[in-house]
Amino acid sequence: xxxxxxxxxxxxxxxxxxxxxxxxxxxxxxxxxxxxxxxxxxxxxxxxxxxxxxxxxxxxxxxxxxxxxxxxxxxxxxxxxxxxxxxxxxxxxxxxxxxxxxxxxxxxxxxxxxxxxxxxxxxxxxxxxxxxxxxxxxxxxxxxxxxxxxxxxxxxxxxxxxxxxxxxxxxxxxxxxxxxxxxxxxxxxxxxxxxxxxxxxxxxxxxxxxxxxxxxxxxxxxxxxxxxxxxxxxxxxxxxxxxxxxxxxxxxxxxxxxxxxxxxxxxxxxxxxxxxxxxxxxxxxxxxxxxxxxxxxxxxxxxxxxxxxxxxxxxxxxxxxxxxxxxxxxxxxxxxxxxxxxxxxxxxxxxxxxxxxxxxxxxxxxxxxxxxxxxxxxxxxxxxxxxxxxxxxxxxxxxxxxxxxxxxxxxxxxxxxxxxxxxxxxxxxxxxxxxxxxxxxxxxxxxxxxxxxxxxxxxxxxxxxxxxxxxxxxxxxxxxxxxxxxxxxxxxxxxxxxxxxxxxxxxxxxxxxxxxxxxxxxxxxxxxxxxxxxxxxxxxxxxxxxxxxxxxxxxxxxxxxxxxxxxxxxxxxxxxxxxxxxxxxxxxxxxxxxxxxxxxxxxxxxxxxxxxxxxxxxxxxxxxxxxxxxxxxxxxxxxxxxxxxxxxxxxxxxxxxxxxxxxxxxxxxxxxxxxxxxxxxxxxxxxxxxxxxxxxxxxxxxxxxxxxxxxxxxxxxxxxxxxxxxxxxxxxxxxxxxxxxxxxxxxxxxxxxxxxxxxxxxxxxxxxxxxxxxxxxxxxxxxxxxxxxxxxxxxxxxxxxxxxxxxxxxxxxxx
Numbered sequence: 032x033x034x035x036x037x038x039x040x041x042x043x044x045x046x047x048x049x050x051x052x053x054x055x056x057x058x059x060x061x062x063x064x065x066x067x068x069x070x071x072x073x074x075x076x077x078x079x080x081x082x083x084x085x086x087x088x089x090x091x092x093x094x095x096x097x098x099x100x101x102x103x104x105x106x107x108x109x110x111x112x113x114x115x116x117x118x119x120x121x122x123x124x125x126x127x128x129x130x131x132x133x134x135x136x137x138x139x140x141x142x143x144x145x146x147x148x149x150x151x152x153x154x155x156x157x158x159x160x161x162x163x164x165x166x167x168x169x170x171x172x173x174x175x176x177x178x179x180x181x182x183x184x185x186x187x188x189x190x191x192x193x194x195x196x197x198x199x200x201x202x203x204x205x206x207x208x209x210x211x212x213x214x215x216x217x218x219x220x221x222x223x224x225x226x227x228x229x230x231x232x233x234x235x236x237x238x239x240x241x242x243x244x245x246x247x248x249x250x251x252x253x254x255x256x257x258x259x260x261x262x263x264x265x266x267x268x269x270x271x272x273x274x275x276x277x278x279x280x281x282x283x284x285x286x287x288x289x290x291x292x293x294x295x296x297x298x299x300x301x302x303x304x305x306x307x308x309x310x311x312x313x314x315x316x317x318x319x320x321x322x323x324x325x326x327x328x329x330x331x332x333x334x335x336x337x338x339x340x341x342x343x344x345x346x347x348x349x350x351x352x353x354x355x356x357x358x359x360x361x362x363x364x365x366x367x368x369x370x371x372x373x374x375x376x377x378x379x380x381x382x383x384x385x386x387x388x389x390x391x392x393x394x395x396x397x398x399x400x401x402x403x404x405x406x407x408x409x410x411x412x413x414x415x416x417x418x419x420x421x422x423x424x425x426x427x428x429x430x431x432x433x434x435x436x437x438x439x440x441x442x443x444x445x446x447x448x449x450x451x452x453x454x455x456x457x458x459x460x461x462x463x464x465x466x467x468x469x470x471x472x473x474x475x476x477x478x479x480x481x482x483x484x485x486x487x488x489x490x491x492x493x494x495x496x497x498x499x500x501x502x503x504x505x506x507x508x509x510x511x512x513x514x515x516x517x518x519x520x521x522x523x524x525x526x527x528x529x530x531x532x533x534x535x536x537x538x539x540x541x542x543x544x545x546x547x548x549x550x551x552x553x554x555x556x557x558x559x560x561x562x563x564x565x566x567x568x569x570x571x572x573x574x575x576x577x578x579x580x581x582x583x584x585x586x587x588x589x590x591x592x593x594x595x596x597x598x599x600x601x602x603x604x605x606x607x608x609x610x611x612x613x614x615x616x617x618x619x620x621x622x623x624x625x626x627x628x629x630x631x632x633x634x635x636x637x638x639x640x641x642x643x644x645x646x647x648x649x650x651x652x653x654x655x656x657x658x659x660x661x662x663x664x665x666x667x668x669x670x671x672x673x674x675x676x677x678x679x680x681x682x683x684x685x686x687x688x689x690x691x692x693x694x695x696x697x698x699x700x701x702x703x704x705x706x707x708x709x710x711x712x713x714x715x716x717x718x719x720x721x722x723x724x725x726x727x728x729x730x731x732x733x734x735x736x737x738x739x740x741x742x743x744x745x746x747x748x749x750x751x752x753x754x755x756x757x758x759x760x761x762x763x764x765x766x767x768x769x770x771x772x773x774x775x776x777x778x779x780x781x782x783x784x785x786x787x788x789x790x791x792x793x794x795x796x797x798x799x800x801x802x803x804x805x806x807x808x809x810x811x812x813x814x815x816x817x818x819x820x821x822x823x824x825x826x827x828x829x830x831x832x833x834x835x836x837x838x839x840x841x842x843x844x845x846x
Contacts (some may be wrong), residue, residue, distance in 0.1 A: 038064050049628035061210065070273050071128075071158055073136075075171035082152075083181045084212040085144035091135035092156050092172060094125065102128040104169065105159040108138050115143040115178070118153035147212045148180040164438045182270035183210035184217065184239075188610060192260065197253030197282045197317070202232055205265050205276070209239040215269050215630060219247045222264040226254040227280060229263050235348045246584065253282040256347065258317035287316030287801060288344065290373055290380035297384055300333065301391035302422060303360040310352045310382060312373060314344035318669070320375045321509035325353065328369040335369075364388045393420035394427060394451075394481055396491045396694040402474075403497045404533045405440050405465040406588060412462045415493070417481050419451035426450045426484045429459055433477050438498055439470035442477075448484075474498035500533040502586035504554075506596035509562060515638060521600040524562035525582055529554035532543075535588050542581040542595065567600075575604035575641035585804040586805075592804035604708030606639035611705040613638055613676070614716035622722045623685055626809075628688040632664070633716070635683065635703060637675035643707030647671040647683065650715070653697040655836015656723060656819065658688035673703075688723055690836065692811050692820035694725035803831075803843045816840045 043063045048055035074097040080680055104125045104830055109117050121137030137669045141153065146417055155578045157171045158253040185208045195201045207217045221229050229251040237245030251263060259282060266275040292310045300306040323341045338353040354371060365388050372381040391704050397416040417423060426742035431444045451457055461479065474496040482490035510523040525548070529535055536553040546567040552560045567580050579597045586592040596734050620751065635644055648671070649659055661671040673681050687699075698718040703800040705712055799805070804812045806829060817838040829846045 034469070040064075042440050069102055071095065071102060071104070071170045072097050073156060073158065073170050075156075075172065075174040078177070080176075081179045082140055082142050082143050082176050083179050084146040086179065086673045087139055087141040089121065089137060089139050090176070091121075091137045093133060093159070094128065094136050094172075095133045096128045096130050099130050099661030101130065101409065102160055105166065106136060107157045107159065108155075109155050111153050114152045115146040115150055116154075116176070117141045117143075118152075118154055120266050125558070141177055146178045150178040151175050152178070156225075170666045178586065179574065180270070181212035182272055183217070184208060184215065184267075184269060184272070184273040184274055185210065186267055186276045188264060188265065188276050188717055191282045192279040194250065194281045194283055195251060196252055196285065197763055198285070200228075200250050202248055202250045202346050203278070205249055205278070207237065207239060207245045207247075207267055207274070209241055209243055209245070211236045212241055214238060214240045217245055218521045219249075219269045220266045220268070221249065222266065224261060224263050224626065226257045226261050226282070237418075251278075251280055255285065258282045258284045258346065266399050272683055279687075282317070282820070283697055284316045284318035284346075285316040286320060286375065286378055287314070288317050288320055288322070288373070288375065289315055290371070290382050292371075292382040292384065298356065299387050299389055300358045300362075301358055301389055301393070302332075302358050302362040303391060303420065304393070305355065308384065310354065310371060311349060312342070312344060312352060313349040314346055319342045319346060319845065322373045322375050324352075325372045325374070326369065327372070328367055328386075329356075330362075330365055330367040330386065330388065332359045333357065333386065334359075336383050337371075351456060358388055362388050363424055364390060368649040376811055391420065391422050392425070392483065392486055392489045392814060394418065394425075394483065394489055394491050395420055396479065396481060396493045398479075398493055399497065400497050401493065401606055402820045403461065403463055403495055404500050405463045405470075405497055406500050406533065407465040407468075407587060410443075410462045410464045411466070412460055413458045413495075415461065415479060416456050417449075417451070417491075418456045419487070421452055422453050424450060424452045425486075428456075428484055428687035430480045430482075431461070431477060432480070433475065434494075435471075435475050437470065437475060439465060439467045439475070439499065444479075444529070449592055452705060461495070461498055468499070470497075470499045472501075477784060498532065499798050500588055501531045502533070502535055502589040502592040503526060503531045504535075504537055504586070504594045505530050505560075506582055506594055507692045508582065508583055508596060508598040510598065510600070513599075514604045516571045517569050520566050520568050520572055521563070521580075522566035523598075524564045525596075526559050527552055527554065527564055527584055528559040531586075531588075533588065534557050535586050537584040537586060537594075537642075539563065539584045540678065541567070542583050544580045546580060546582075548582065569600075569602055573602045573640065575602050575639075589606060599787045604639060604641035606641075609712055610714045611643050611710075611712050612645070612703050612705055612714050614701055614703055614714060616716060616719050618719070619721040620722070620726065623687065623689055625689050625692050626725050629685055630686045633683045633685050633701060634680055635673055635675070636680035637678060637707075639708050640677045641675065641708040642674070642676050643701055643705045644672070644674045645707075646673070646703065649699060650702050651698045651700040653695065653720065653837060654697040655697075655821075655838075656689070656691040657697055657699070657721060657836075658690045658822070660686040660688070661701070662686070689723050690822045690823075692725065692809065693721060693723075695723040695819075697721045799845070802840060803845050805845060812842065812844055814838065814840070814842060 041064060043060045044057055045060060046055065046057040075091045076093055077090045080088055082088050106123055108118050108120055110116055116138050123138060125136060153175045155171065155173045155607050158169045160169045187206050189203050193201060193203050205219060209215055216236050216238045219231065229249055231247060233248040236671060237247065239245035249831060252800060259728050261279050261280050261282065263278045264275060266273055293308060298306055298308050305831055321343050324337055326335050326337060329335045330686045334357050336355050342350055342572050344350060367386045368383060369386045370381055370383045372379055395418045403413050427449060429447045431442060434545045441464045445460050449457045450641055477495050477497055478492055479495055480490060480492035505528045508525045513523050515521050525535055527539060537549055538551045544567050545633055546565040548563060548565040554560060577599050579599050581595050581597045583595045584592055613636045615634045621629050621631060623629045647661060662669055664682040675681060700718050702714040703714045804816050806812060806813055811820055813820055814835045819835060819837045821835060823844065829844045832841055832843050835842055
């Protein structure tokens with residue numbers, strides 16, 4: 032039966048049957064499960080829990096219900112009388128623990144502070160359950176817990192800052208305090224720190240009892256170039272824990288410096304001369320220094336100065352000091368021990384050397400300038416002073432040498448040898464003449480040297496650059512009046528600047544135009560002349576626009592050098608009165624027949640001094656009877672446009688074609704609309720009379736006596752009426768009738784005549800409307816308004832419209 036089967040009766044049916052399925056039999060088996068005794072199992076499995084002195088730890092015992100009934104348990108836990116532990120249950124009961132259920136029964140252990148890792152505590156856990164109203168012990172477990180080590184410690188250094196002289200160092204202590212439960216061995220770790228060198232003086236490990244202090248002794252030195260507070264780190268590790276501390280180390284400032292002189296400990300000086308010696312001061316300590324100097328042992332006749340008699344050096348700073356010595360001209364030759372000393376408080380440094388006053392042998396060259404200009408026209412001379420600075424008379428030789436080869440210049444040097452007493456001076460003259468052009472633009476360097484004939488080391492030299500004269504100038508034109516009309520003047524002034532490298536005389540004139548300027552000026556290099564006035568008259572035939580006048584300056588040193596500058600001035604546009612052009616016909620009048628043409632030439636002349644453009648148009652009276660066409664004769668182009676330069680002219684051919692079939696006349700006036708000189712204006716020609724001779728016309732009506740005439744329609748009407756009266760008279764004679772019948776007949780005839788007239792009027796009205804007309808056989812029409820006979824535009828096909836050129840009315844031409 033299962034271990035957790037509850038007490039009860041359990042029935043099982045057993046069945047047996049044939050494999051063929053035709054025979055079976057069964058029976059019922061009853062099993063009674065009786066109630067067993069309850070049981071439980073206890074086990075302590077958490078020995079790895081930390082039980083530290085002075086701390087409380089929660090732990091548990093494992094409970095397993097090994098019976099087949101649920102359990103309600105009460106718990107009790109105890110320890111020995113002298114135990115270092117106090118123990119209590121986390122919960123006093125465990126209710127309804129089912130069969131085979133496993134759970135933890137918690138308890139709390141508080142370890143005494145005096146315990147250590149060598150101690151342990153014995154505990155007893157008892158499980159109680161109720162049987163028939165009484166508490167009966169079900170199970171009991173006796174077990175022990177081992178006390179673990181409590182690790183706790185701290186590291187500390189000196190309470191105050193450790194002051195040390197960097198080069199000497201100092202010993203001090205680092206302490207470890209054991210706050211744990213057991214004695215422990217501690218080792219000190221020293222971290223490297225820039226500027227500090229720390230080592231252990233004592234043993235590296237110390238054994239410290241609980242509550243006690245362990246001590247290490249260390250020594251720290253510092254970098255001698257540093258000062259100030261640095262931090263030295265320390266650390267110790269035990270039981271997986273690390274404690275650290277920082278010790279403040281103050282590197283004290285140290286005063287120290289070096290005084291270094293030259294490798295040669297002597298100084299030579301000549302009477303009347305000066306010499307110097309350089310020294311180097313370096314602050315090798317870590318403190319700022321205020322230094323003062325002293326110079327001892329300087330002989331009579333020699334004066335000495337220091338570039339820095341006192342100075343302040345920061346740590347690591349260096350300074351160069353120069354001692355300058357000057358010997359009087361009468362100083363006595365001697366050798367003296369001189370000492371330079373610098374002092375700062377109790378510190379001092381010295382440097383000793385020999386100061387030797389010797390005899391002097393020296394010569395000098397002095398030139399006012401080191402540049403000599405060569406002129407092709409005449410020799411140029413400069414002088415150089417040679418001075419004997421020695422204490423004895425001597426003979427000196429002069430040498431003139433070129434650093435480059437070339438035959439551009441010829442030289443003279445005087446004198447070449449001479450004797451000088453002490454302090455005296457000789458002038459040496461150098462002359463140069465340019466004999467060949469092409470010298471380098473930067474000049475040629477020559478060296479003038481002078482040396483003693485008794486001691487070649489007593490010498491002096493100077494470089495002199497010989498250059499060919501450069502002739503050049505710049506002309507600046509100043510304009511006071513730069514615009515004028517023909518016949519007027521433009522005027523101003525010019526300023527000439529000598530941009531060459533030598534004094535020169537320039538001849539100044541105007542070129543191509545007389546502007547009243549013909550003079551010469553002499554200028555030093557880089558200087559400018561005073562303003563030189565000029566005035567130019569604008570020619571009467573000058574065209575408008577910008578014109579130029581040039582000014583030229585010619586060098587007297589080099590005649591092939593001429594500088595020329597152009598000045599721009601403006602000629603204003605001008606014309607007579609308000610007319611830009613003049614219009615002239617070749618003929619005074621024209622005559623042509625019907626359906627014919629003629630031509631004449633029109634000349635358009637530019638009256639202004641400016642370029643103009645324009646076009647021609649036709650005005651006048653009765654010009655509608657004419658067709659006009661323009662042809663520009665210069666290029667044969669059919670156009671009325673023109674473009675004329677100042678004073679020029681152009682001819683146009685004007686072709687005149689009759690535009691009427693009758694006699695007519697017209698006056699042709701040509702208008703020229705021109706633009707130029709900043710204006711727009713119109714000019715007109717004189718009228719050109721044109722006569723059209725028409726053909727002889729047949730009679731149009733009847734001529735009556737006394738100068739009377741009747742038009743064609745009236746004549747036709749009168750003739751028709753006459754015939755009508757004649758016919759009526761004949762009928763009346765052949766068949767007489769009463770007066771009533773005659774009257775009736777006359778009325779009928781009159782009615783017929785009126786009807787005929789009305790029919791004719793209606794037909795005429797239907798045929799032509801207002802301002803309508805038809806083409807005749809010559810493709811011409813009569814204007815319905817002015818009755819002018821007109822030609823129509825070429826290629827026109829009715830119906831179309833055009834404007835009568837005579838009366839300006841619109842005409843409609845119909846079929």
